[in-house]
Every structure is written in C-alpha cells, then in structure tokens.
Amino acid sequence: MARQILSRAVSRGNIVSSRLIGGASKWMTLILIVSACFWGCSQFGWAQLPPPGVIPPHEGGGFQRPGMVPQYPGPMRGNPLPGQRPGGQPQLPRLEASGTVEEVGPMGMVIVSPTGQKWQLLFDRECKLQLTGKAMPDVLRPGVVISFTAEIDKKTGQATEKVSAVTICTPDQQHLLGVFPEGTMAAMGEAADAGAGAAGVGGFPGSGFGSGLAPEGGAPPQQPGRQHSRRQVETGPPVERFEVCGRITGITKTGKITVAAPNHHFRAPIQFELAENPDISLELSGREAVPFIARGAKVTGKGVQIAPTAGRMSEITVELVEPLTLTQKREPRNGTHRTVERTPERLPGSLPGTLPGGAGAHKPDAAPASQEKPGPEGGAGNPPSDQEPPKKAAGIDLPPLNN
Structure with missing residues (x-):
C-alpha cells in the first residue's frame, strides 16, 4: 500500500526519486560538516583576539578596557591597594606616629617623637583631625562657635x-547650631543621622540635618524662613533652660557675650556673662582645629610613610597639655623666663634684683667705711674706720693738737 502511494506521488511530480534524494543527501552532509568545521575554527580564533573596545597591553598581563587601571605582570598585578601606586610598585608602609607638637602649619605639622627625632606630618585630603583640651577666657572672641547651657529669659534673651x-566646638552632629530645650540636642543629632538632607534643625536653613524631633509636650520645629508670632513666642514659662550652640558676634567691655544662634523660641539676641574661673573646653575637628593647636601638645595619628621622616596622615588626635591662651608671654632674649622684683631702693654697687643690705648685695673689699678728708693743716687724714674718733663735749669745740 505504501509503495503504491509513493509511486503515485513520484509519477505526479510531488516527490523526487529516491536516487536523486540519496545523491543530494550525501552532498548536504558534506556541506554541513565543512560548515561546522569552519564555524568552530572561526569561534576559536575570535576567542583568541581582544573583544571590541579593548586595548591590548604592550606586555602580557591580560586585556584592558578603557578606564581600567593598567594591569602589569608579576606578583603585584591587579588593582592597587590603598597607599599603593599602580604599576606593581611596593605598597607604602603604614605609620603610627606619636609625639609633641613643635610647629604647626595649614598643610601639616612638625612633631618630636619620644626618641627626640623630628617628623613632618602632612594632612591628607580627608584627614580626620580632632582637638581636645582646655582654654582660657581670652580665647573667646567674635567668630568662635561655642556651646553652653543656661536659663534664658524668652522676652529679653538674657541669661x-x-x-x-x-x-568651643565645631558644628557637627553632636553640636547642632540652634537653641534647644535642655536634653533634646542629642535627640536632634540622632534624627539628623536618620534624615540627612531634609530641612534644617532649629531653624537653620539648608543645614541638611533633618527636620528634628519635637520636644515632649511642645510643638515641632517650624519650617525655616517662617518667623513665630509674638504670641507663640510668649507661650510657656517665661524662663526656661536651653542648650545653645552659636557663633559669638560681640563682647562688651563689661564681659557680656552676644551669641547668634538660629532658634524659634525667642527673637531677642542671646547674651550671657561668664562666671568666675569658667571651665572652657575644646572639642574641635577638621581644618577649624588647626589654629587652636599649641606648641607642646600631644599628638597621635595613623597614616602612611612617604619619606624617611615624613608621613601622610589620615587620622590625627591632638590633646592640649596646658590651657590654651592667646596672650603672648614676654620672653627675654636668652629664652628663659625671669621675674624682675621691684625694690624701693638699691644701694650703689649692689647687683640688680637684690635687696639693700641683703646677703646678695655687692660689697667691695677695699672700700672704706668713710672717705678720707684732708686735715686743715699738713693734710692729715681722719683716723681709720676701725678706730672710733674722740667724742666731743656738748657746746665745746676742741682745737687740734700740735706735735
């Protein structure tokens, strides 16, 4: 039955004869085999060539795409590590420095190590510099940012x-510019970490510290640029304890300090006076801490060594040994301090700074107690100082004796 159907199809021209099919199948098989071999060889050859957009290196080490760090053969091939230069050069050694400050500049400092060797420490572009210590009241000047806590009258702004x-601080997450009820600045700092880039805190526009948290029982901070009405300012207790962080704008002759700090609690400028022997601390960071670094301060830091006695530092911590003061001490030319004691009088021939008649007074050996005076006749002199002259009777002038 199948043969009859196949013979009819061949007679009608729908199917080619089996002889022709057999010969064509042989040629197709050969063509397919040759095509497969050619395709495999081409793929193998393309695999050995660099892909499009890749620049081969002059020496071995693999292919490099544009913008990639050059790859070089050897044990150091690959992306350079921090502190390592490209090209397989050895990595810069790590450095942990410590010592005392000798000189300070805008780009670095010179320290003296515990062994007496001088090192030059350069500030990295992203160096984390921190300064702590104490200061004297003369450091408080216009332009300095300070933080304090005090009871302030909302109507007058007076402490x-x-x-x-x-x-004395640097504005950061721990010291936010503004006026906050006592105990809420830390919460503002946490909110700043969570919502960076939002509206300013405490009415400081464009600070990127977040909108802040509302104090318990109070209204949330208002949007920057909108002033509170006098009614809203006068609500609540007239005197409240606030944490203030602002910039000093002026100091009167009587010692009253004016601080500019953005706030929504009162409109009047903030003014206060220092107590006797105040405790002034330093908590500075970044480039703002460089002008406050004093000679003799303790320094510790980390970085990389770039020369036998030089390093590029990524972290530096400075601690002042003595309270910082801007009043320059007058030093004599010999470089030693001396205290000149003023005396009511000074004997002729005594050394400066000695008390008259004291043990340190200068007494010449050959100086007589009384000067010689020529006698009225013959030039006879007075008796020596160790012999007492004869006493004169009251009202009687004795003539000299003639030999």
Whole structure:
C-alpha cells in the first residue's frame, strides 16, 4: 500500500526519486560538516583576539578596557591597594606616629617623637583631625562657635545666671547650631543621622540635618524662613533652660557675650556673662582645629610613610597639655623666663634684683667705711674706720693738737 502511494506521488511530480534524494543527501552532509568545521575554527580564533573596545597591553598581563587601571605582570598585578601606586610598585608602609607638637602649619605639622627625632606630618585630603583640651577666657572672641547651657529669659534673651561651663566646638552632629530645650540636642543629632538632607534643625536653613524631633509636650520645629508670632513666642514659662550652640558676634567691655544662634523660641539676641574661673573646653575637628593647636601638645595619628621622616596622615588626635591662651608671654632674649622684683631702693654697687643690705648685695673689699678728708693743716687724714674718733663735749669745740 505504501509503495503504491509513493509511486503515485513520484509519477505526479510531488516527490523526487529516491536516487536523486540519496545523491543530494550525501552532498548536504558534506556541506554541513565543512560548515561546522569552519564555524568552530572561526569561534576559536575570535576567542583568541581582544573583544571590541579593548586595548591590548604592550606586555602580557591580560586585556584592558578603557578606564581600567593598567594591569602589569608579576606578583603585584591587579588593582592597587590603598597607599599603593599602580604599576606593581611596593605598597607604602603604614605609620603610627606619636609625639609633641613643635610647629604647626595649614598643610601639616612638625612633631618630636619620644626618641627626640623630628617628623613632618602632612594632612591628607580627608584627614580626620580632632582637638581636645582646655582654654582660657581670652580665647573667646567674635567668630568662635561655642556651646553652653543656661536659663534664658524668652522676652529679653538674657541669661538669668552666669555661665560656668562653655565648649568651643565645631558644628557637627553632636553640636547642632540652634537653641534647644535642655536634653533634646542629642535627640536632634540622632534624627539628623536618620534624615540627612531634609530641612534644617532649629531653624537653620539648608543645614541638611533633618527636620528634628519635637520636644515632649511642645510643638515641632517650624519650617525655616517662617518667623513665630509674638504670641507663640510668649507661650510657656517665661524662663526656661536651653542648650545653645552659636557663633559669638560681640563682647562688651563689661564681659557680656552676644551669641547668634538660629532658634524659634525667642527673637531677642542671646547674651550671657561668664562666671568666675569658667571651665572652657575644646572639642574641635577638621581644618577649624588647626589654629587652636599649641606648641607642646600631644599628638597621635595613623597614616602612611612617604619619606624617611615624613608621613601622610589620615587620622590625627591632638590633646592640649596646658590651657590654651592667646596672650603672648614676654620672653627675654636668652629664652628663659625671669621675674624682675621691684625694690624701693638699691644701694650703689649692689647687683640688680637684690635687696639693700641683703646677703646678695655687692660689697667691695677695699672700700672704706668713710672717705678720707684732708686735715686743715699738713693734710692729715681722719683716723681709720676701725678706730672710733674722740667724742666731743656738748657746746665745746676742741682745737687740734700740735706735735
């Protein structure tokens, strides 16, 4: 039955004869085999060539795409590590420096190591510099950012008490510019970490610290640029304890300090007075801490060594040994301090700075107690100082004796 159907199809021209099919199948098989071999060879050859957009290196080490760090053969091939230069050069050695400050500049400092060797420490572009210590009241000048806590009258902006503790600081997450009820600045700092890039905190526009948290029982901070009405300012207790962080704008002759700090609690400028012997601390970071670094401060830091006695530092911590003061001490030319004691009088021939008649007074050996005076006749002199002259009777002038 199948043969009859196949013979009819061949007679009608729908199917080619089996002889022709057999010969064509042989040629097709050969063509397919040759095509497969040619395709495999071409793929193998393309695999050995660099792909499009890849620049082969002059020496071995693999192919490099544009913008990639050059790859070089050897044990150091690959992307360079921090502190390592490209090209397989050895990595810069790590450095941990410590010592005392000898000189300070805008780009670095010179320290003296515990062994007495001088090192030059350069600030890296992203160096984390921190300064701590104490300061004297003369450091408080216009332009300095300070932080303190005090009871402030909302109507006048005057502190009702003298401030005994002040911190010279750098505006950051721990020291937010503004006026906050006591105990809420830390919460503002945490909110700043969570919502960076939002509206300013405490009415400081464009600070990127977040919108802040509302104090318990109070209204949330208002949007920057909108002033509170006098009614809103006068609500609540007239005197409240605030944490203030702002910039000093002026100091009067009587010692009253004016601080500019953005806030929504009161409109009047903030003014306060320092207590006797105030505690002034330093908590500075970044480039703003460089002008406050004093000679003799303790330094510790980390970085890489770029020369036998030089390093590029990524972290530096400075601690002042003595309270910082801007009043220059007058030193004599010999470089030693001396205290000149003023005396009411000074004997002729005595050394400067000695008390008259004291043990340190200069007494010449050959100096007589009384000077010789020529006698009226013959030039006879007075008796020596160790012999007492004869006493004269009251009212009687004795003539000289003639030999």
